[in-house]
Amino acid sequence: MTQRRRYRISIVDLGLVIAGLVIGVFVAEIGLRLVDQRYGYYHTEPLNTATQIQEDIFIQLRLHRPNTHYQFSPSPDYIEKMTDSLQPGVYVSDTDPDGLYKPGTEHKNPDLTILFLGGSTTENFFMKPEERFPYAVAHLIEEHRKLKVNGLNMAMSGNVSMHSINNFLNLGLKFKPNIAILMENINDYAMLYHERSYWNDHPNRSLLSKGVLLNNTSTGNPWDGVRIPTSTAARSLVRNLWFRLTPHLAQRLSTQFGWKESTPYSGDPQDLRWKEPQPFDLDRIEFDFRRSLRTFVAVARAWGVQPVLMTQPNRWPDSVDVDAPRSVKYFMQHKAITTVDYKKFLSGYKRLQRAIMDVAAEERIPVINLEVAVPRDTDHLFDPVHLTGKGSLLAAEYISRQLENLGLIPR
Numbered sequence: 001m002t003q004r005r006r007y008r009i010s011i012v013d014l015g016l017v018i019a020g021l022v023i024g025v026f027v028a029e030i031g032l033r034l035v036d037q038r039y040g041y042y043h044t045e046p047l048n049t050a051t052q053i054q055e056d057i058f059i060q061l062r063l064h065r066p067n068t069h070y071q072f073s074p075s076p077d078y079i080e081k082m083t084d085s086l087q088p089g090v091y092v093s094d095t096d097p098d099g100l101y102k103p104g105t106e107h108k109n110p111d112l113t114i115l116f117l118g119g120s121t122t123e124n125f126f127m128k129p130e131e132r133f134p135y136a137v138a139h140l141i142e143e144h145r146k147l148k149v150n151g152l153n154m155a156m157s158g159n160v161s162m163h164s165i166n167n168f169l170n171l172g173l174k175f176k177p178n179i180a181i182l183m184e185n186i187n188d189y190a191m192l193y194h195e196r197s198y199w200n201d202h203p204n205r206s207l208l209s210k211g212v213l214l215n216n217t218s219t220g221n222p223w224d225g226v227r228i229p230t231s232t233a234a235r236s237l238v239r240n241l242w243f244r245l246t247p248h249l250a251q252r253l254s255t256q257f258g259w260k261e262s263t264p265y266s267g268d269p270q271d272l273r274w275k276e277p278q279p280f281d282l283d284r285i286e287f288d289f290r291r292s293l294r295t296f297v298a299v300a301r302a303w304g305v306q307p308v309l310m311t312q313p314n315r316w317p318d319s320v321d322v323d324a325p326r327s328v329k330y331f332m333q334h335k336a337i338t339t340v341d342y343k344k345f346l347s348g349y350k351r352l353q354r355a356i357m358d359v360a361a362e363e364r365i366p367v368i369n370l371e372v373a374v375p376r377d378t379d380h381l382f383d384p385v386h387l388t389g390k391g392s393l394l395a396a397e398y399i400s401r402q403l404e405n406l407g408l409i410p411r
Contacts, residue, residue, distance in 0.1 A: 117164035122155035136396030313374035327383035
C-alpha cells in the first residue's frame with residue numbers, strides 16, 4: 001500500500017512540474033511581448049503553414065554553374081531538323097568559379113577587360129572554346145597591341161537583355177570591365193512576343209525566382225546559407241554525386257521519372273507554353289526592347305564602363321517557301337516565334353535590329369553592326385542566328401578591328 005501511494009504521489013508531482021513549466025512558458029511569452037513592444041521587434045512566420053517551406057524571392061542570374069565541365073553531343077535528329085551545317089561531334093566547355101566560360105579571366109591584373117553579354121548567339125556553345133569570339137577578340141587585341149586582355153563570356157542560351165543586365169549588375173561589375181558589349185535580339189523578341197513582358201512567371205526564364213534558404217549552420221550542411229529554387233532543391237542535393245559518377249545512367253533515369261534538367265539544344269520544342277501563335281504587337285515589343293537597351297547603357301555609365309551595342313548576325317531569308325532552309329522552318333515552328341506569318345515576324349526582327357542602331361545613336365555610344373560583317377551563308381551560320389566556328393572567328397576579327405577604330409583600345 002505504501003509503495004502504491006508513493007507512486008501516485010510522484011505522478012501528481014510530475015503533473016505539477018509540467019503544469020508549472022507550461023505556465024512559466026506563457027508567463028515568459030507575455031513578459032517578452034511587453035518588453036518587445038517597448039523596444040521594437042521583428043517576427044516572421046509562413047502564412048501557408050501547410051507547405052512547411054518558407055520561400056524567398058530572389059534575382060535569377062542565368063549563368064552556368066561554377067567549376068563545371070559541360071559535354072554535349074547533338075543527336076543526328078537535331079542536326080538534321082534544326083541546323084543546316086552543324087558538324088556532329090562532342091562539344092565541351094568548362095566554367096570558372098564565377099560560372100563564366102574558360103578561357104576568359106586569364107590575367108589577374110589585365111590592361112583591358114571586355115565583358116560580352118547576350119544569349120546563345122554570344123555564348124557560342126557549338127564550337128571550340130578558343131573559337132568563341134569573346135575570347136578570340138581578347139586574343140587578337142593582345143597580339144596586335146601587346147596588352148593583357150581578358151575577354152569575359154557572360155552569355156547563356158535563352159538570356160534576354162534584362163537577364164544580361166542582371167548578370168552585368170550583380171556579377172559583371174565585380175571584374176571592373178572597361179568595355180561591356182551587349183548583343184540581343186531574337187530572345188527578347190520571342191520573350192516579348194509570347195510572354196508580353198520581361199516580368200513573367202516563366203519557369204526558367206523569369207527575371208525572379210522563388211526558392212528556399214537553407215541556413216541550418218549547426219549541421220555543417222554544404223548548402224547552408226544557399227538559396228535553391230524550391231522546384232530543384234531535392235535534385236540539387238543529390239545531383240553532384242549522382243550525375244558525376246554515372247552521368248549517362250543518371251540522364252536516362254532522370255528523364256524517365258521527369259527529373260531531367262534542361263540541356264542546351266535538346267532538339268525538342270522549346271516550351272509547351274510557347275507553342276501557340278500570339279498576336280503581333282510590334283510597337284509594344286520594340287518600345288520595351290528600346291527601354292531595356294537604355295537601361296543597360298545607364299547601368300554601364302553609372303559604373304564608369306563603356307557600353308557598346310551590337311547587332312545580331314543572321315541569315316533570315318526574305319521569304320519562306322519550299323526552298324527555305326530547314327533550320328528556318330524549324331525555328332518558326334518550335335524555337336522562336338511560333339507563327340505562320342513569316343513576313344510579320346521578319347518585319348519585327350528587322351525593327352529590333354534598327355532599334356539597336358537607333359538607341360546607340362540617341363545615347364551617343366558606339367555600335368558594332370555585326371550583321372553586315374558576317375556572310376549570310378551556312379559556312380558562317382549553321383542556322384538562322386548561330387555562328388559556326390569559322391563565323392565566330394570572322395566576327396572576332398571584325399569586333400576587335402571596330403573597337404580599335406572606335407578608339408576604345410588603350411595604346
